[in-house]
Amino acid sequence: MKLSLIAVMAAATTLVPLSALAETDWPQRTINVIIGASPGGDTDFNARTMARYFEQITGTGMVVTNMPGGGATIATSAVRDAEPDGYTMLFGHTGHLIVTEVSGLADYGIDDFEICCVPAIDQGAVFVASKDSGLATPADVKAAEPGSVTFGTEFGGYSHLQGLIFQQATGAEMTIVDTGSASEKIASLLGGRIDVAGIAYGAVQDYVSNGQMVVLGQPNEERNPLLGDIPTFREQDVDFVMNNPYIIAFPKGTDPEIVAKMESVMKEITELPEYAKDLEEGFKQPVSFLPKDEAMTRLNAIRDAYMPYREALQAAR
Incomplete structure (x- = not known):
């Protein structure tokens, strides 16, 4: 009888959603999710998609607040200085908490927050060239006259670092200019003001399809099959791998049980087939998730890899 009871209890335990494992009664009211990006981009999309499923699982809503500007420092400062009560949360990425x-x-950086998890990893970024540039491969960029290829970026941000690492990997010498956000990069590519940029494929796929832009490659370790027949840079003999983990973080001092509850809810979200479908249709992004400890290992490794570019990034400011 005892063995049977234990077996029944064990089976019942496996049916309990992960979000119910934490003892805290959080959340009891709406959570403010702050992002350092404008509406419509990949960060905004991921945050709002998460928020929709969070409410479905917990019954509690999230309000996504866009605070673009300052390389996302306006948003990260707002979260860092907020009351650590679990009702203000940052949804950002390595550009916001490491590159800055x-x-x-x-x-300040990741050590000044309570990192919850990596809820997703952007594997939908590609490098594109304008049709008028005549560039079609990384080899074309390398072979171009030094300084003749213009790379559009946001100085001091993630895309600036993309350009620097791409240059080093290819041996190319590009002119790196500050063009602003993803939408401004697209406008500059179409207008012939820049030649190359790193952008989410979902934002440029129509321009690629109609021949206005050419994809040079995807900076993933292995091909993201959702992007179609786009080779990685490594397949083209360029050692350039750079994808961007998103980060969920709370103000320092937030109750560890709240952080753990959010981590478990996010894991549940990533196990939903409809969530995977939304990511695929939105930004050609496969589902990824790293719990807190794995997230910190990954983020610290990224910070160490980016530190050698510190002077170059600061010199452009």
């Missing part, structure tokens, strides 16, 4: 520290835009 490396570039000197912020005097």
Whole structure:
């Protein structure tokens, strides 16, 4: 009888959703999710998609607040200085919490927050060239006259670092200019003001399809099959791998049980087939998830890899 009871209890335990495992009664009211990006981009999309499923699982809503500007430092500062009660949360990425520290835009970084998890990894970025540039491969960029290829970026931000690492990997010498956000990069590519940029494929696929842009490659370790027949840079003999983990973080001092509850809810979300479908249709993004400990290992490794570019990033500011 005892053995049977234990077996029944064990089976019942396996049916309990992960989000119910934490003892805290959080959340009891709406959570403010702050992002350092404008509406419509990949960060905004991921945050709002998460928020929709969070409400479905917990019954509690999230309000996504866009605070673009300052290389996301406006948003990260707002979260860092917020009350650590679990009702203010950051949804950002390595550009917001690591690159800004490396570039000197912020005097704080991941150690100044309670990192919850990596809820997703952007594997939908590609490097594209304008049709008028005549560039079709990384080899074309390398072979171009030094300084003749213009790379559009946001100085001191993630895309600036993309350009620097791409240059080093290819041996190319590009002119790196500050063009602004993804939408501004697209406008500059179409207008012939820049030649190359790193952008989410979902934002440029129509321009690629109609021949206005050419994809040079995807900076993933292995091909993201959702992007179609686009080779990685490594397949083209360029050692350039750079994808961007998103980060969920709370103000320092937030109750560890709240952080753990959010981690388990996010894991549940990533196990939903409809969530995977939304990511695929939105930004050609496969589902990824790293719990807190794995997330910190990954983020610290990224910070170490980016630190050698500190002077170059700061010199452009």
